[in-house]
Amino acid sequence: MFKDPTEHSLARIQLLGMLGISLLISLVFSFYFLWAQREDFDSTLTSVKERVLLEQQNILAKQIETIQNDLDYRRSNTESILRREIRQRVNDAYQIAESLYQQNRHRMSDQQIKSLIVESLRSLRFFEGRGYYFIDTLDGLCVLLPTAPQLEGTSLWDNRDPTGYYIMRGLVEATKNPQQAGFSRYYWYPPNEKIMREKISYVRTFQPFNWVIGAGEYIYNVERDLQKDALQQLRSIRFGNDGYIVVFDQNKRVLVSPSRIKSEGKSVDQLTGLEKKSVDKILQQAQLGNGLVKYTWYRPGTSIATEKFSYVANYKPWGWTLVTGVYLGDVDSLMANQRSAMESRLEARIMVGIIITIAVLLLATIFSWGFSHKMRSLIRRYQASLAQKNAELEENAKRLKLSAAVFESGSEAVMISDRENRIVTVNQPFTKITGYAAHEVIGKRPDLFSSGYHDAEFYRRMWEKLKSTGHWDGEIWNRRKDGSVFPEWLRIATVKDMSGNIENYIATFSDISERKNAEEQIRHLAFYDPLTELPNRRLLMDRLQQALVHSEYANTHGAVLFLDLDNFKSLNDTKGHDFGDLLLMEVAHRLKLHVRETDTVARLGGDEFVVMLEDLAEDFAMAVSEAEKMAKHLISVVQHEFSLQGYAYHCSCSIGASMFSGQQETVEELIKHADTAMYQAKAAGRNTTRFFVPAMQAALESRLRLEAELRQGIQEGQLRVFYQVQMGLQQQVLGAEALVRWQHPERGMVSPAEFIPLAEETGLILPLGSWVLREACRQLAIWSRSPMTAELQIAVNVSAKQFHQASFVEEVRNLVTEFGFPPSRLKLELTESLLLDNIGDSIQHMQALRALGIQFSMDDFGTGYSSLTYIKRLPIDQLKIDQSFVRDLPADRDDEVIVQAIIAMAHSLRLEVIAEGVETEEQRAFLEAQGCYAFQGYLFGRPMPIEQLQTLLEKAATPSLS
Numbered sequence: 001m002f003k004d005p006t007e008h009s010l011a012r013i014q015l016l017g018m019l020g021i022s023l024l025i026s027l028v029f030s031f032y033f034l035w036a037q038r039e040d041f042d043s044t045l046t047s048v049k050e051r052v053l054l055e056q057q058n059i060l061a062k063q064i065e066t067i068q069n070d071l072d073y074r075r076s077n078t079e080s081i082l083r084r085e086i087r088q089r090v091n092d093a094y095q096i097a098e099s100l101y102q103q104n105r106h107r108m109s110d111q112q113i114k115s116l117i118v119e120s121l122r123s124l125r126f127f128e129g130r131g132y133y134f135i136d137t138l139d140g141l142c143v144l145l146p147t148a149p150q151l152e153g154t155s156l157w158d159n160r161d162p163t164g165y166y167i168m169r170g171l172v173e174a175t176k177n178p179q180q181a182g183f184s185r186y187y188w189y190p191p192n193e194k195i196m197r198e199k200i201s202y203v204r205t206f207q208p209f210n211w212v213i214g215a216g217e218y219i220y221n222v223e224r225d226l227q228k229d230a231l232q233q234l235r236s237i238r239f240g241n242d243g244y245i246v247v248f249d250q251n252k253r254v255l256v257s258p259s260r261i262k263s264e265g266k267s268v269d270q271l272t273g274l275e276k277k278s279v280d281k282i283l284q285q286a287q288l289g290n291g292l293v294k295y296t297w298y299r300p301g302t303s304i305a306t307e308k309f310s311y312v313a314n315y316k317p318w319g320w321t322l323v324t325g326v327y328l329g330d331v332d333s334l335m336a337n338q339r340s341a342m343e344s345r346l347e348a349r350i351m352v353g354i355i356i357t358i359a360v361l362l363l364a365t366i367f368s369w370g371f372s373h374k375m376r377s378l379i380r381r382y383q384a385s386l387a388q389k390n391a392e393l394e395e396n397a398k399r400l401k402l403s404a405a406v407f408e409s410g411s412e413a414v415m416i417s418d419r420e421n422r423i424v425t426v427n428q429p430f431t432k433i434t435g436y437a438a439h440e441v442i443g444k445r446p447d448l449f450s451s452g453y454h455d456a457e458f459y460r461r462m463w464e465k466l467k468s469t470g471h472w473d474g475e476i477w478n479r480r481k482d483g484s485v486f487p488e489w490l491r492i493a494t495v496k497d498m499s500g501n502i503e504n505y506i507a508t509f510s511d512i513s514e515r516k517n518a519e520e521q522i523r524h525l526a527f528y529d530p531l532t533e534l535p536n537r538r539l540l541m542d543r544l545q546q547a548l549v550h551s552e553y554a555n556t557h558g559a560v561l562f563l564d565l566d567n568f569k570s571l572n573d574t575k576g577h578d579f580g581d582l583l584l585m586e587v588a589h590r591l592k593l594h595v596r597e598t599d600t601v602a603r604l605g606g607d608e609f610v611v612m613l614e615d616l617a618e619d620f621a622m623a624v625s626e627a628e629k630m631a632k633h634l635i636s637v638v639q640h641e642f643s644l645q646g647y648a649y650h651c652s653c654s655i656g657a658s659m660f661s662g663q664q665e666t667v668e669e670l671i672k673h674a675d676t677a678m679y680q681a682k683a684a685g686r687n688t689t690r691f692f693v694p695a696m697q698a699a700l701e702s703r704l705r706l707e708a709e710l711r712q713g714i715q716e717g718q719l720r721v722f723y724q725v726q727m728g729l730q731q732q733v734l735g736a737e738a739l740v741r742w743q744h745p746e747r748g749m750v751s752p753a754e755f756i757p758l759a760e761e762t763g764l765i766l767p768l769g770s771w772v773l774r775e776a777c778r779q780l781a782i783w784s785r786s787p788m789t790a791e792l793q794i795a796v797n798v799s800a801k802q803f804h805q806a807s808f809v810e811e812v813r814n815l816v817t818e819f820g821f822p823p824s825r826l827k828l829e830l831t832e833s834l835l836l837d838n839i840g841d842s843i844q845h846m847q848a849l850r851a852l853g854i855q856f857s858m859d860d861f862g863t864g865y866s867s868l869t870y871i872k873r874l875p876i877d878q879l880k881i882d883q884s885f886v887r888d889l890p891a892d893r894d895d896e897v898i899v900q901a902i903i904a905m906a907h908s909l910r911l912e913v914i915a916e917g918v919e920t921e922e923q924r925a926f927l928e929a930q931g932c933y934a935f936q937g938y939l940f941g942r943p944m945p946i947e948q949l950q951t952l953l954e955k956a957a958t959p960s961l962s
Contacts, residue, residue, distance in 0.1 A: 018364070018367075023361065023364075027357075057292055057311060059326075060292075060310065060311035060324050060325065060326065061290075061311050061313075063239060063243075063311075063324050064290075064311055064313040064322050064324055065313075067234065067237075067245065067322060067324075068313065068315055068322070070230075071230055071315055071317070071318070072317075074226055074229075074230060075223075075226070075317060078219075078222050078223065078226055079200070079219070079222075081222075082200060082217055082219070082222050083183060083200065083202065085127075085217070086183075086200065086201065086202040086215055086216060086217060087202045089126055089131065089133075089202075089215045090133075090181075090202045090203070090204050090213060090214055090215050091204070093121055093124070093133050093213050093215065094204050094206065094213055096117070096120055096121065097117045097120075097121070097206055097211075097213060098206075100113060100116055100117050100120060101113055101117070101208050104116065105208075110208075110209065114143075114209060117135075118135060118143060118144045121133040121135070121144060121213075122144060122146050123146075126215075127217050127221070130190075130191070130217065130218070130221055131215055131216075131217055132146045132147060132215065133146070133213065133214070133215050134146075134213075134214055134215070135206075135211050135212065135213050135214075136156065136168060136171065136172075136211070136212045136214075137209075137210060137211060137212070138172055138175075138205070138210045138211075138212060139155075139157070140155050140156055140157030140158075140168045140169070140172070141153070141154070141155055141156075142154055142155070142156050143211065147189075147191050148189075156168040157169065161186050161187035161188065161196055162187055162196055163187065165186050165187075167184075167186045167187075167188065170184045170185075170186055171184050171201065171203050171212055171214060172203075172212060174203055175203055175204065175205045175212060177928075177929050178925075178929060179929075180204065180205040180207075181202070181203065181204040181205065182202070182203065183200060183201065183202050183203075184200075184201050184202075184203065185198070185199070185200050185201075186198075186199060186201075187199065188216075190218055190221075197218045197219075197220055198218065198219050198220070199216045199217065199218050199219070200216055200217060200219060201214050201215065201216030202214060202215065202216070223318075227318060231247060231255055231256055234247055234256050235256045235258060239324065242299060242300055242326075242327060243324060243325070243326065244258040244259065244300070244324070245258075245322065245323070245324050246258075246259075246282075246310075246322075246323040246324070247320055247321070247322060247323070248268070248279075248282075248283065248286075248320065248321040248323075249318075249319060249320055249321075250319030250320070251267070252267055252268040252269070252283060253265070253266065253267050253268070254266050254267075254268070254271075254279075255320070258300065259297070259298055259299075259300040259301075260275065260298065263275065268280070268283065274296060274297075274298075274305055277295075277296075278295040278296060278297055281293050281295045282295065282310065282312055282321070282323055283321065285312045286312050286314055286321040289314070290311075290312065290313045290314065291311070291312060292309055292310070292311055292312070293309065293310055293312055294307065294308070294309040295307075295308060295309075295310075296308065297325075297327075299327065306327055306328070307327070307328040308325050308326065308327045308328060309325055309326065309328065310323050310324060310325025310326075311323070311324055311325065411429060411510075412429060412508045412509065412510050413426070413427065413429040413430035413432075413433045413434070413508065413509050413510065414426065414427040414429070414430060414506065414507070414508050415427075415430055415441075415446065415506075415507045415508075415509075416504055416505070416506050416507075417445075417446065417504065417505045417507070418503070418504055418505075419501070419502050419503055419504065421445055421446065421505060422443055422444065422445060423441050423442050423443065423444055423445070423446065424442065424504070425438065425442065426438050426441060426442070433480075433486075433488075433509075433510075433511050434449065434478070434480050434481060435480045435481030435482055436448075436480075436481050440481075446507070449478040449479050449480075450478070450479065451477045451478055451479045451485045452479075453477040453485065454476065454477065462474075462492075466492055466494065466505075467494075467502075470493065470494045470496075471491070471492060471493045471494070472490075472491070472492045473489070473490065473491040473492070474489075474490065475487060475488070475489055475490075475512070476488060476490050476509075486511055486513045487511075487512050487513055487516045488509040488510060488511055488512060489509060489510055489512050490507060490508075490509040491507070491508050491509065492505060492506070492507045493505070493506050494506075526538070527539035527542075529602075529603040531581060531584060531585065531603075532584055532585055532588035532603050533588070534588050534592070534601055534602050534603045534609070535600060535601070535602040535603075536602065536603065536604075537602070537604050537605070539602065540600065540602035540604070540610055540612065541667050541668075543600050543612060544560070544600075544612055544667040544670065544671075545667050547612060547614050547660075548660060548662065548663045548667065549663065550614065551614070551660060551661050551662060552661070552662035552663055554615070555618055555661075556614075556615050556616060556617070556618055556623075556661065557616040557617060557618070557620060557623035557659055557660065557661045558612065558613055558614045558615070558616055558623075558659070558660050558661070559612075559613040559616060559623070559624075559626075559627035559630075559657055559658070559659050559660070560610060560611075560612055560613075560657065560658050560660065560670045560671065560673075560674045561610065561611040561612075561613065561627070561630070561631055561634070561655050561656070561657050561674065562608070562609075562610055562655065562656040562657070562658075562671070562674035562675050562677065562678045563591075563608070563609040563610070563611060563634065563638075563653050563654075563655050563678070564607060564608050564609075564653060564654050564655075564678050564682070565583070565587065565607040565638070565651060565652075565653050566651070566652045566653055566654055566682070566686045566687060567651075567652075568580065568583070568606075568607035568651075571583060571649065575644075575647065579644050579645070579647065579649075580607075582644045582645065583642060583644060583649065583651065584603070584607065586642050586644070587609065587638060587651070587653075588601065588603065588609070590637050590638065590640075591609060591611065591634065591637070594633060594634060594637050595611060595613075595630070595634075596613075598614050598615060599611060599612060599613050599614065600612040600614075604671075610671070610674070611630070611634065613626070613627055613630060620659070620661075623659060623661075624659060624691065627657055627659065627691075628657070628689060628691070631655045631657055631689040632689065634653070634655065635652070635653060635655060635687060635688070635689065638651055638652060638653045639651070639652055639687070652686060652687035653687065654678055654681035654682045654686050654687065654688060654689075655678060655681055655688075655689040655690075656673075656674045656675060656676065656677030656678025656679065656680065656681055656689075656690055656691075656692065657674060657677055657689060657690070657691045657692065658670050658673035658674040658677060658691070658692040659691070659692075673692040674692060676692055677690045677691055677692040678690070683703075683761060703758065706754075706755065706758060707758060707762055707764075709744065710742070710755050710758060710759065710762075710764055711764060713742055713744065714764065714767055714768060714771070718742060718743055718744060718745065719740055719741070719742055719743070719768070719771065719772075720740070720741045720742075720743055720945065721738050721739070721740060721741070721772055721775045721776065721779075721946070722738075722739045722740075722741050722943035722944055722945060723736040723737065723738060723739070723779075723794075723943065723944060723945075723946060723949045724736060724737050724739060724936060724941065724942065724943040724944070725936070725940050725941045725949065725952060726793075726795070726914065726934060726935070726936045726940075727934070727935050727936070727940045728933055728934050728935075729928065729933050731956065733792065733952075733953060733956050734792070734793060734934055735792040735793030735794055735795065735825075735827070736792070736793075736794055736795070736949060737794070737795040737796075737797075737829070737936065738772055738775070738776040738779075738794055738795065738796045738797075739752070739797075739943045740752065740756075740768065740772050741943070742755055760799060760801070763801070765799045765801055765802060766801060766802055766805070769798065769799050769802040770802070770811065772796060772797075773796050773798075773811075773812070773815065774815060776794045776796045776826070777815040777816070777818075777819045777821065777826065778819060779794060779946060780794055780819065780821040780822075780825050780826060781819035781820060781821045783821075783825070784820075784821045784822060784825065788953065788954070788957050789953060791825075792825065792953075793824075793825050793826070793827050793855065794825065794826060794827065795827040795828075795829050795857060796826070796827070796828055796829065797829045797859065798828050798829065798830055800831075803830065803842075803845060804841055804842075804845070808845060809845055809848045809849055812826075812849055812852065812854065813852060816852060822853070823852045823853030823854050824853045824854075824855055826854055826855065827854075827855040827856065827857050827877070827878070828849070828854060828855070828856055828857070829856075829857045829858075829859040829880065830842075830856060830857070830858060830859060831858070831859050831860050839873075842874065843873060843874060843875075846874060846875050847875060850875045855877045855878070856874075856875060856876050856877050856878070857876070857877065857878040857879070857880050857914070858871075858874075858876050858878070858879050858880060859880050860880065860882045861879045861880055861881060861882060861902060871909075872909065876911060877911065877912060878911060878912040878913065878914060878934075879902060879905075879906045879911050879912070879913050879914075880913075880914050880915075880916055881899060881902055881903075881913065881914070881915040881916065881927075881932070882916065882917075883915075883916045883917020883937070884917075885898050885899050885902075886899070886915050886916065886917040886918060886923055886927070886937070887917060887919075889922070889923045889926050889927070890922060890923070890926040896926075899915075899927070899930060899932075900930050903927075903930050903931045903932050904931075907931060912934065913931075913932050913933075913934065914932070914934035914935065914936060915927050915932050915934070915935055915936070915937075916936045916937060917936075917937050918935045918936065918937030918938075918939050918940070919937050919938045919939050920939060921939065923937075923939070924939060
């Protein structure tokens, strides 16, 4: 049997236990330290190797990128160099012809001179023997063609290449400019080949005989020479000691392989052994795209095979695969020094760990001996105290047994605590209300139930009254065992001994949750929106009034953000009000998540929300910046996609903001100002923020007056159609553009820039646009009855709202039928944004109108986002160069390049092109030289009434009648 432990045996056992635990902890710590150091070493070594490999990968990728950039540069200069060479060759031929003509024109006949020039040029060759000269007449007759002399003397006017391009006509057309020279691009047969290849030719008019002298070169010949030079350069490139470039073509043929020169020119299928296996890996990576590949390869100049990793990249313009790599042995040598240094540091750390472990064991031994000695005296004191406590507990048990019958039978919860406010006992209702059993709370303080709802000041006042009067009662929030918080009505009384000292506290309480819930529900219905659970207008006004007072007291600023959802009505109309309600609830939830706790989010009704920001900066500019930052954030939050019962919906909002500090303005005025600013945000294009300034109110009132006057002006016929003439070459009138003007009885002539945007925003553009279209059709009908104007066109601008109406096609069809004019004389001008906004609907409407014979012009081309994929699908007849590109011609080099690109693209797509805003003869001459043969602008006439236009047309026709 074991003997009862004594004071000395307990101390000895404790000393041995502590020493054993210290030893165990030290050993565990030592082994863990050694293991952690080793793991850290391996991890660091791995990360270093990965970093070295990544650096090598980046170096290889940069090398490939540099080579690709060099190849791109070579290719980009190919055509410009070729054009320069061809032009020089043709100029040489022209000088030969001019010299022969000047020397012999007074002593030989024209026919003799022609023969002399032809035979002088026939045998001349260039471009390594591939290039030759040709001569044609301006009416398409072949004079000299050394590669096909059987065609000389025949007409090539109707010859076309495989793309349908008229070759001879294109050559002649290239000379129709002030320089009487130019380039033409087409397909023709190379010498001794039966397949046409793309060719660039330069031609120049030889005036004495109305000849076109030219020469050209096939693009593939130049690229072939360029590829030879590039391969020769790549073959000579070296990186470091063993780095080089390998090149394969798209037919899996080895073009460059400095380490295995005998493989060059071979197909991959002809390779064998290690070469075949490694090259297959490289080409498999090339098929997947750019990336790294690891394989085995020979070091340059040896037959030693070693591991290597390379970066593989595709150069798509020529179908080449470029490869550059590094041998792994070189990477390992880079890491050798780092590994040695790391091993030295690891050995030093292990030695330090051993020393620390020994020191810890020594200190633990000393501490354990001292602690054991101290515990002996504590055990003696504890035994004496334990006997005293047992006696007290027996006495308390008797007293509690007597009182148990009293408070266990009551309906209220009872909790009794001692003078240190430690719980002595509780009754059954206490357990029912709080969820705590008696054994879980006895001996603990009542702050176990604290909810955190009350601050220290609340409890301080409670204890002051309890000590001064002996009782306290009131409402308090406490926490149940399950974590839920509940309200209770609490009464606390003190029990004092004979000396007047507090001996116990008796607390009785009841759960008043049901009563509080009923009160809260009534208050909630009065102050909150039932759909979104946000504060309603009533609660917002109250909080805003408090915020005004607080801002005046704290000398801070606040802001009211009035938020309105854009196009909310369309969701209700298309998906129903259930989806609209879902969107409102989702928006409310997002807004609450993304504002500060001190801010208020409220719903005024419909799709209107208000966010009130408090405690912004004292400085007004900083406060505005903070409010603007929050508004932008809320706009971004609303823009994220909503999922409404599986339906993906994208939304935006417009925000108006008004700032406040103090009580200079009423809450109603602040809301009104924010509402006004919100409408300014919508007018600015929606999905943006505007801050209220006093001028806004005046502007809003002015806008409302202008809208009413415009509506009245449409009804009373105050609008007029003006026409701006459109001219072709040699001052030939092509037609006119119909432009609306407003002759206001008091304001005079109102600028279209002022009332057209207003008409767009208010929907008045629909009756206004229909009226202009009708007037243009009426004028076309009048013109069609006169030979002088029967061929003229009228261009009419069509707004997005007007064009996308379901009835628009039928409206145009009815106008054509009613007025009986040729439909091809009506040209509808549509903007890029209008067409690309709903490409499917745009194509459908345009095809229906094209079936009637209506023409189309893309207005303001180049100012928006132009997708060539969409443009080529649209049945457009004409591109209209925006006046912003014409204004600074020919002085602005950037505008020159843009205009040249637009004209070239229009010609490539077989589209007409017209330039608007032409005001000077220099602009017109430049445009004509670039191939633009239709113009509109003040140089030819300002917008004018039909009577003035008719006079202009009669004057233009007078010379042709005489």
